[in-house]
Amino acid sequence: MKLCRRSASLALGLAAALMLSGCWSSNEIDRLSVLTGVALDRNESENAASEGRLAVTIQILTAGASEPNSSQGKSTAKPYVNLIATGNSVFEAIREMSLRTDKPPIGHHLKAIVVSADLAKRNSLEHLLDFFMRDNDIRPGSLVFVSSGQANRVFELKRGEEIPSFHMAGITENRYRTSKILPPTTLGKIKGDVKADASLLLPNIIAQDGKLRLSGAGVIRGKTKKLVGLLSEEEVLGVVWATGSGKGGVLSTIDPSTRRPVVYEVDSMNSAIRSFVSGDRVSFSVSIRSIGRIMENWSKPDESSEQRFLDRQARLFERKISDLVERTIEKLQRDCKADVLGFRDRLRIEHPRDWERFKSNWDERFAQADIKVDVRIRIEDYGLVVE
Known part of the structure; x- marks a missing residue:
């Protein structure tokens, strides 16, 4: 009887140990790059033919985002870093960044995708966003913008303690203060519109003197899925x-x-x-x-x-x-x-x-x-x- 009790206790102890061991296939957060924003531009370098047609900028959080200076109460470094890579597709360019960082980017917290107007005039929005729509890590609530200037410029702010991709998302929440802001244009909404060949609007985000501003909108025609004008x-x-x-x-x-x-x-x-x-x-x-x-x-x-x-x-x-x-x-x-x-x-x-x-x-x-x-x-x- 005592032997049976000891065996049962040992089995329960082993089961508890297995349940408390956590997810053995998980990655520690400090070994990952948290992706918060992506900007898509045309690659206009002299080597574009060999490098690829796209210049993809990703914005990732840094460790400095949570390390305040004890004397001034402010961050000792910018809370983000921007990495740029080129390629003929978005996925190819993002994977190219693995040559420069030991921390693979994860898209669970992606806030903003910004497409340059120049790129959207020449390419179907469905093609440009295809990777984001397919990736299981990226949430359909991610916001999508167009930029009448160079898209990656909106990822640099004069105030270093602010995270540009978070700031963009915050601006769109001011609709109760002004009627010049469109309802949020999410990745999920765009997916439905492009599949239905419906025309749509993308908020136009621009950088002025190191500050962000919503300035009108880009018009995407349903049949071609390309930018045909700016409002x-x-x-x-x-x-x-x-x-x-x-x-x-x-x-x-x-x-x-x-x-x-x-x-x-x-x-x-x-x-x-x-x-x-x-x-x-x-x-x-x-x-x-x-x-x-x-x-x-x-x-x-x-x-x-x-x-x-x-x-x-x-x-x-x-x-x-x-x-x-x-x-x-x-x-x-x-x-x-x-x-x-x-x-x-x-x-x-x-x-x-x-x-x-x-x-x-x-x-x-x-x-x-x-x-x-x-x-x-x-x-x-x-x-x-x-x-």
């Missing part, structure tokens, strides 16, 4: 209003009666798109509704609480939004010939049979569609006004 910050504002995707923000206009500015703060906005088909002609209506408040008035502050004044300002903002949305749609139809506003989805839902007829050359159909815009603003608040 300005005002045109991105037009996209946000047309789609009702804003979380907040401000809008200013000039009161023609006083020639002084009035500022409207958005509390809510929404947009409803309807589609209409007549033979081979397609048309749409865009109904935009918003509720907000007057947050700044350079005219006569004592009038701010008068309903007549509020109604007049609402009409001014309605005209401004309508003009802004119409100009943006005109550019998308005339210059880009790319539907990035979701009209195709509304047509597919409301007229599925007609969509089957039009979907093979939808971008061309979109460019010829008649689109009417209707805007209604309701000002419900005028702040704390002292008479």
Whole structure:
């Protein structure tokens, strides 16, 4: 009996030891390079023919990221390092970096992928992002940007203690403060759009004097999956209003009666798109509704609480939004010939049979569609006004 008890205790002890031993196939974190950002540029060196067409920059965290200086309370070194390699494919270039570091990069914490506009004009976005979509280590929530300049420049900041790829992700979270920021464009969303041949927008990130700034957006046409144009910050504002995707923000206009500015703060906005088909002609209506408040008035502050004044300002903002949305749609139809506003989805839902007829050359159909815009603003608040 005692022998049986000893055998059972020994078996339980061995089992516990095995369970507490951890993952024997794991790698220690200090033996890995945590990949936080990737930038894709054209290789413009004289040896591009032999080196490869792509210049790939990866941003990895360094040990200095967690070693504060005891006297100043700041990091003693930049918390990141940028490595550049060339190749004819992204995967090839990243593996090329194994010749320079003893710590293999892991993509579990990849925050941002930045593609240069020059590269996106010449290559399909589906091809450029194919590696990231296939790699199991990379999460579909990684953000994707385009850069009208050289992509790897956005990975260098003047303030050395900041990590550029983290900073980019942080900027996109300011949508409740401004309507000039698009909803996050993730790797997972892009994967669905490119498979459906849908046009899409990529936020344009640029570096100015060592600082990052979101400046408009790049337009990717669904059929070719290549960059066909860039939208300005005002045109991105037009996209946000047309789609009702804003979380907040401000809008200013000039009161023609006083020639002084009035500022409207958005509390809510929404947009409803309807589609209409007549033979081979397609048309749409865009109904935009918003509720907000007057947050700044350079005219006569004592009038701010008068309903007549509020109604007049609402009409001014309605005209401004309508003009802004119409100009943006005109550019998308005339210059880009790319539907990035979701009209195709509304047509597919409301007229599925007609969509089957039009979907093979939808971008061309979109460019010829008649689109009417209707805007209604309701000002419900005028702040704390002292008479």
